[in-house]
Amino acid sequence: MIKDTILHLLEDVMDPEIPTLSIVDLGIVTGVEELDGKIKVTLTPTFSGCPALRVMEDLVRHKLRDSGYVNNEVVTSFAVQWNSNMISEKGLIALKKHGLAPPPKHDGYIELDVLSDTPCPLCNSRNTTMQSPFGPTLCRSMHYCNNCKNAFEAFKPVG
């Protein structure tokens, strides 16, 4: 299956802001098709204003070209809307490896409460405080662990 082959290749393409996380595990690859010998890959944004999106499109183009798929097209579409439940189990582990608290699974509706006791990625304590729902990138919030006294960032749950 060409789709599996391409997805396997794209597991080497990392989120430029989270080098431990592949774009496949992030859940933003929403389509792989072969049309008359051309490979078409569809991505969906995590956040509409994410500046890394264009970079990721280019990384995918380069990966396809370098792997012999010269005839390719990479597009971004909102047809499938990304939400944080789309991050794979492997992706959640990769986030933690990068020092980010992974987003909790949700039922589509995010309330402030889910952020207020985010488990600390360093000591696993839930005795934490959210300092701001905004952080160094659109997908991160800032927290403080009252147990191990470290500041940490979390990958935001998005509905």
Added chain:
Amino acid sequence: MELTERHVEGLKELLYKMADDLLILGHRNSEWTGLGPILEEDIAFSSMAQDKIGQASALYEILHEMGEAAPDTIAFTRNEKDFHCSHLVEMPIGEYDFSLMRHFFYDHADALRFEMLSNCIFDSVSMVARKFRGEIKYHTMHADAWLKQLAHGNEESKARMQSAINEAFPLALGIFEPGNYENELIEAGIFGGEEALKAAWLDKITPIVEAVGLKLPAVSDVTPALGGRKGYHTEHLQPLLDEMTEVFRIDPVAEW
């Protein structure tokens, strides 16, 4: 139901005013970069600016697919009278209290607007509305948290928030200035209309404001700031456009 030219024109008008509000408020929010009262707020307003400009760009892209000019052309080359933003978003950032109340009023309105548009019969619109709905949750969460914090701070912070409410509220009512195609949009299931949105907005924000011991002016006591949707703007928009397009105008065909 058969869609007519008027339905399409109505949708374009709706997308233009939404995108223009987002672009201009995004620009205003970015003016806090480096100036926030604390580092977290500097970052918050900068992040919200990024979200808003990203959302504006997605809406201009839909307009482009409907036959309008390319997003950068729309954003950077129109004259002031061709912008459809509300007066609320044009106002200078002022003191932090004003920026915060503007953010509270505007983002609750947009959250409800995106909710309504999530069921729009145009797929391209409902898709982005469902996406934006998730993003804006963090904006309203941020606004509510700071409103509560400052209303419960000390006498000065409470008085300043009340005064910012009084200043921003008539401007915020201008968000809901009716367009030329309200009935067409409602009957076709494109958008529930500005009147319905305003009612939902008042129902949403009134209890939040009252719960922290502040008060909204009565709608009947204030004069809404109208005109923005029709291209009549305050003296603050043109200087903003001059600044926003300064780099673009140096070399409009530059490749980035």
